[in-house]
Amino acid sequence: MSPWLAAARAVGAEIAARHADDVDLRARFPAEAVTGLRDRQLLGLLVPSTEGGAGAGIADVVSICHELGRYCASTAMVYAMHQIQVACIVRHAGHNPWQRAFLRRLADGQLLLASATSEAGAAGDVRSSICALDEKRGRFTLVKQAPVISYGEESDAILVTARRTAQSPPSDQVIVVVPRSGVELQPQETWNTLGMRGTCSRGYRLTAEGEMSQVIPVPYADVSAQTMLPVSHLVWGALWLGIATDALGRARAFVRAEAKKRPGETPLGAARLAVAVNELQTMKSNLLACLRLYEAAIGSVDGPSAISLAVAMNNLKLGSSQSVVKIVGEAMLICGLAGYRNDSPFSLGRHLRDAHSAAVMVSNDRISANNATLALALRDDLEPLA
């Protein structure tokens, strides 16, 4: 186990787990766990060593998200969303001096990054913007109606998408890094949801200003296709696997306790547990296969834009988001009333509510529709199996 993963496990088991119910109950930011991650230098993990970071890879972040997901899904989701933003800057900053200096600040100060990609009126399509950069003499201003910015108030910087200019079509987007000193957030919507209550994904009217060098020097279309989309689906898939793993861990403990009470008899829940273990294995295998696919793709020039990769990553999201609900549901049936109760060691209510966010917070129907379009262009897979 890497020292990073060991540190993340310690934060998960000793801090996140202890506060998870309170975070959920009060729909509050998991401040203790995020401070723990910051103290252990886990926020700047992806920053290259040339910029003072740890120079870790996506696989390290994926395994940390899985680990945190076992203890507090909101903490894991905050960490996942943060690392998605970091990955975008690390991969697409190029030689832009402002971006490189920002990465150094990120590593030094272990800054927490949030994202404002969705927009009121864009009907959930993050690849389409209404707001636009207003550029004057090398500086920009920007006003965005953001229906959700997760942990915006707790973040140190926000990555915001917008049309390149006021004349640009909705699909010609850029993404700009705005430190909190350049952002004003006017709260508009509260966050009182079924699950993932600790992400504090409130709505705001966002006003931002800064230098044009804060714009990531690659079109958002490329940032999205090559990094944001695949990395999102990998880190989400990992944390959902963490939720499912913990739920099934509780179910397994329940079945074993039953078996010990009546030696020689196979408990009623054992057959259901076996089926759920199979589903968990599929979920994990799919995640690891997609991780390898992504790692191979980032080695090639146009690779990460490839349609087959996009379809695979979308399928990972669709599959994992459904599997996590199914597995937690099975765990609940295995534990019976002990799982249904909110006050037992086998309680699964929070897991179930958090799991349902997976298909909703980024709509599976939209991803299915994208896949339907991509299916028209998808070629036969001629790769040898091994």
Place this chain on the structure above:
Amino acid sequence: MSSPLKVRIRTVLKNAGSLQNGVDALPDDADLHAAGLTSHATVSLMLALEEMFDIEFPDRLLGRLTFSSIDAIARALIEIGVQDEAA
């Protein structure tokens, strides 16, 4: 002056590209994504080009770069064997 191949590409782009401000004013090297070519429209454009030229784009040419300008599309088509009469 556009080559015959690029004139045919423009015809396809007019019908399949769903560009807000049309195609006529765009130079051959204009960035089609900046002109509003969405990822959805890119797939429609690809299918329409395959139909027009009776070809199939190989997987390696299915990136955004291939459809980034009329020039880029022409290069890709020539690469997979489409003849440009003016060339």
